[in-house]
Amino acid sequence: MKRKGRYGPFGGFYVPEVLIPALEEIEAAFERFRDDAAFVRDLDLLYKDYAGRPTPLYLAGRFSEIVGFSVYLKREDLLHGGAHKINNTLGQGLLARFMGKIKLIAETGAGQHGLATAIVGALFGMETKVFMGRTDVERQNVNVHKMKLMGAEVIPVEGGTGTLKDAINEALRYWTAHIEDTFYLFGTAAGPHPYPMIVRHFQEPIGREARRQCLEKIGRLPDLAVACVGGGSNAIGLFSAFLEDKDVRIVGVEGGGRGLDTHQHCATLVKGSVGVLHGCRSYLLQDENGQIYETECISAGLDYPGVGPEHAYLKDSGRAEYVSVSDEEVLDVFDLFCKTEGIIPALESSHALAWLLKQKGRLPKETAVVVNLSGRGDKDAGIVESHRPLAARMP
């Protein structure tokens, strides 16, 4: 029997029978079109003229001075929609179009993937439904509004803590009933095969460009590649280009929330154990019986108790390290970064920056780091304000 979509013991196809034909259809279409001349030409054009690729690699001078080594930002925050998510939604959206599908559904946490799907839905004239946990609808209301402006229907999901896991549950349920005409545009490099493979593919330009830009700018590869990890798409996009470069250290940063000794975090690879959820075998945050924990983290885009199977594999094989930072550390670096670089980083991306700040004085000053600035933080201003009101901080 075929064992598709495996990363060592991780990955797989663990879904109800009703979803199998749809996943196989998407896999077959992906294999058919990924290198198809017309598909590649259309996608490259969209990446370039619509989304704004290639994104710059920028030496964050003042931040580098503070930490004591060179930090290069891969500016995915400059993409249309404000995050790396558009790489994937343009790719999958175009795939849906080549398949003749006319309806899209998506789950979203921070609203960035929902927004990127709404953008593509408008661009291609496809009816778009976005499932979003109730808590996330409230804390990411700016993105909810934008999705609606672009004609998407946002469906708030009750149940659980009203976060990304609950949104995925509901999107999968909806899909089982509408599988014939609906394409499920999955937002991260997790879930059942073929999604981890497809999402990685469409996020690979991040790493490919960063690698080339690094060689151009500093004449060598970076010493360190860093990215935040929710489901793992922006991270695998960056890491994929450096996996074979054994001298490049690879670090993924998870949401440590209120602390790893509480359940209020989403540090799946750091604290989790192996299990099966949402179609794949990977690390999970779960109790001893296999019931999945409700996670909690300041960043909605990382708030997920699972993680993509390739990251589980990279962890176990030792090729990549996974670490976490706390909400407080994230808020600290968010503030610092805005003031020193004039860039508002997404709270998700701020996790990667927070880990770098903690390396201050611990890395040689010749160290060159590429960090994925996966998104911009305009959407997060309200959350940061509710934790640390500006007025209270004014001298």
Added chain:
Amino acid sequence: MTGYHETFGRLKRTALIPFFVIGDPTYEQSLELVKTALDAGADILELGIPFSDPIADGPTIQKADLRSLAAGMTPAKALQFIGEIAAFQPVPIGLLVYYNLIVQYGTERFCRDFKEAGGTSILVADLSIDDADEMIPAVEAAGLETVFMITPNTPEERIDAIAAKTTGFLYTVSRLGTTGERNDLSDSIRPLIARIKRHTNKPICVGFGISSAEHARQVANAGADGVIIGSRIVKCIEENLCTPERIAPAAGRFIAGIKAALEAAPSGG
């Protein structure tokens, strides 16, 4: 022995298979409820262990899972529950479970303990035949039967492959979607059963959305070997949460009504 082969062979009509989430709303009330269902004429039981993220289930069974979990249900207690039912009355017991619960318990140990408790078959909601080989050896070693699903969108070749891995019965759904009540039964159920029968003579049971005696009669007429009724029965719990003493009688009456309809219907399979 309470295997399916014997049960389907003995019955000259379509089997009545109610579904319950074990421990919904509490262990004791659930036990009373399942015993009432047996008294009312259930031929086979389909029991579910609650899971935090039941992606194959609609709102009614999701809520049942949450009630049961809130009342403290665990896989170990569910196996104890199954043991109590089997001691009350010999009846084939099919289990519906999400894969992670089995993985965490330990696949081999789970199959052994379930068999020992009196179980008959395991259907894993999120394990298709593509990955099932990691579990089937343990199922067979324990002397359990396998149940897999066939849905209206299952391609022809795949029906053969699914039937080949099935030793118990084929679980067929009348339409695409999650578990949940429906007002009317899909017209596709009759052609679907006919299509499956062209591939295999394994028993066929139909579930998802069967909500009335009329639906059950239609499923029997379409030639099914069993009819599985879940959400509509679980609804009896949801509707009587404030008056729990009414749960078992309400479900008992409903099940007896279905049983009468099946007995009046011409023989199935």
